[in-house]
Amino acid sequence: MTRLNRDRVLRAAVALADESGIESLSMRRLAQELDVVPMALYKHVANKEQLLDGMVDAVVGGIDPPVPGPDWRGVARQRILSARRVLSRHRWAYRVIESRTGPTPAVLEYVDSMIGVFRDGGFSVDLTHHVMHAMGSRLLGFSQELFDDSGSGSAGPPDPALAARYPRIAELAAAAAHDAESVVGGGCDDQFEFEFALDLLLDGFERLRVQGWSPPARSAGA
Incomplete structure (x- = not known):
């Protein structure tokens, strides 16, 4: 045994x-x-909570280490998509991560290394601070969506009464369900949507870095 x-x-x-x-x-x-x-x-x-902490660390520990290079954007993107692949193999993990009263050692190590990616890429401390807020859970490869439209491809036409009351939502739902020629096909492709948003964020961060962005000064009464 x-x-x-x-x-x-x-x-x-x-x-x-x-x-x-x-x-x-x-x-x-x-x-x-x-x-x-x-x-x-x-x-x-010691108890189930410690077991869950250890499980989180076991999963997060499987994320690929950052590959050093001059292109901070490529390094960050590769690491975040690695995190997404790992957490996608363990669908329960993101809920357990969110349930923790504080980050576990492996999560802290991951976050510390990601801060290093931005700092080594030329980001100021202030910009890095705001970048981490903007990334949120996306840093670990998952995000909270406003609507769950994973079944929209086969849901059929929206309810007429609801469509009349919320026409813009109905318009988007119909486009997602019926645009078979789109990149994401019928309905929304979670991976495409994740990478689409990730690329928008990374491109925006790079523009701010190049501009030498700093947060606006607060007024005395703020």
Whole structure:
């Protein structure tokens, strides 16, 4: 029998969440998967919250390291898309990351290295600060969408009453559902939409960097 250790516990927990969903994860269920008594797990993780922290670090630790180079934009883009690929393999991970009361060590290391990408690329501390705010969760490869239109390609025409009340929403929904010649095809392609927004942000950051942007001075009463 393979000896139980923290790494094995975390790998088993990640596999269980991947297969059955994060809701199915419990210390008892995990112990069954590992063929041990539940108390054996507590030698390696103090409680479920520590288990979830470790799972986050195990996933985030799989993101490709930054590839050094003079093109900060290419370095940042490659790293963020690597994060998206990793988190896409573990669909539960972004919700667990958001549920943490504070960033875990691997997340802190990732964020620190991304700050380094911008700073080494010639960004001021002030601009880097605002860039990090603008990126938000997109830095880790996921974003919160205003609407979930993932099923719009097969949803059929919008309800006439709703279309009359919200004509601009109906117009966009119809275009996404029926424009078969578009780059994204029928409905919205999550990866295309993510990269589209990411490229807009990175291009905008570069313009500000070249301009030597700095935040406006605050008035005394602000």
